[in-house]
Amino acid sequence: MSEITPRVTQPYLGHFTGKVVRILGKVSELQGDTASIDAGGNIALHLNREAHLTLNHAVEVIGKVQGDDSVRVMAATDFGPQGDFNAVEAVVDATHRYHEIFYNKD
Numbered sequence: 001m002s003e004i005t006p007r008v009t010q011p012y013l014g015h016f017t018g019k020v021v022r023i024l025g026k027v028s029e030l031q032g033d034t035a036s037i038d039a040g041g042n043i044a045l046h047l048n049r050e051a052h053l054t055l056n057h058a059v060e061v062i063g064k065v066q067g068d069d070s071v072r073v074m075a076a077t078d079f080g081p082q083g084d085f086n087a088v089e090a091v092v093d094a095t096h097r098y099h100e101i102f103y104n105k106d
Helices: 010-016 088-097
Strands: 020-031 034-038 042-046 058-065 071-080
Touching: 010 020, 010 042, 020 042, 020 071, 042 058
Parallel strands: 042 071
Antiparallel strands: 020 034, 020 058, 034 042, 058 071
């Protein structure tokens, strides 16, 4: 995947409508082809056929932000039940504070 995928949490989603982002969160709900993750707030996901999520597992999602701040999943990686989210918010904050290193604001 060659597209730039800035790391975001739920509060940043509105700034990336129509763009591809990367999110690390904990799976909080699974229901058919939709799911929810906790990533600084609740994010609704529209899963693709290749996304195999497990409840209460850490997951990294790459997906396109929709107009309602949900995310259409392009790829998902399960990191298992031992997710340490202490550093996630610091990494996301640094990504957006120093955005010129990670992505261009259009």
